[in-house]
Amino acid sequence: MGTVIGKISAETPKYQVLAKGTDYEIREYEASIAAQVTYDPTQMKRGRDGGFMILAGYIGAVGKPNNVKPQKEQQEGEKIAMTAPVITQESSPPTSEPIAMTAPVLTEEASEPGDDAKKMVTMQFILPSSYTGENVPRPNDSRVSIKEMPKRKYGVVTFSGVTDEGVVKNKVEKLRKSLEEDGYRVAGDYVLARYNPPWTLPFLRTNEIMLPVE
Structure with a gap:
């Protein structure tokens, strides 16, 4: 997935750049398959990143697949x-019932960081492009589900450094403003994509904020 110096050797999602703004790209991503897990970050040792080891277990990054x-x-x-x-992806829970690895790590939040509402987190690993809905291995862990991701279009801004809530909130607000000023309609909540492991030097990390657009 990456090294201390930021080199990304893993397969990444395929996309086409449709347009470029002053500080962003409009990309159309190809359909793909993802493994995902949803959880309450306050109940996980690693907080927002608590689903990582669950998904790593599914793909066999640690121990047997x-x-x-x-x-x-x-x-x-x-x-x-x-x-x-x-x-x-982060979202508020519903009122009834709670609801090889790729780079980047994507994080989507249904509302801005810092909101008081309790958030559930959905973490996804995008699987290698060789997998389809027919040949993808099925999870043994009931917490893991497989999701078919259709073609999708995003406004994307790339940046280095840390991805704490303050940084992410600022990047989201700036990207949203730029997109709307250029006539794009933002069609959903943002996604945070992280391409490197925690041991990569912050200034060498590759991160992306992605907002779905129409």
């Missing part, structure tokens, strides 16, 4: 290559 091949439940799981980014 916690999955089974389609229609071959009795066979050993399949090790899945790491890719980037890791994707994280």
Whole structure:
């Protein structure tokens, strides 16, 4: 997924640049397959990143892969290559019931960081492009689900450094303002994509804020 000097060697999602603004790109991403887990970050040792080891277990980044091949439940799981980014989405829980690895790590929040509302986090690993809905290994862990991601269009700004709430909030606000000033309609909540592991030097990290647009 990355090194201390920021080199990204893992497969990353394929996209086409449709347009460029002064500080952002409009990208259309190809359809892909993601493994994801949703959790309450206050109940996890690693907080917002608490789903990482669960997904790492699914792909076999630590120990044996916690999955089974389609229609071959009795066979050993399949090790899945790491890719980037890791994707994280934050949202308020509903009023009824709670709801190889790629780079970057993506984080999507349904409201701005710092809101008082309790947030649930959904973390995703985008799986290698060789996987489809038919051949993707099924999770053994009930907390992990597989999601088919359709083609999607985002306004994207790339930056280095840390991704704490203050930095992310500022980047989101600036990107949203730029997109709206240029005539784009923001069609949903932002996604934070992180392409490097925690041990990468902050000024060498690659991060992206992504806002869905129409």
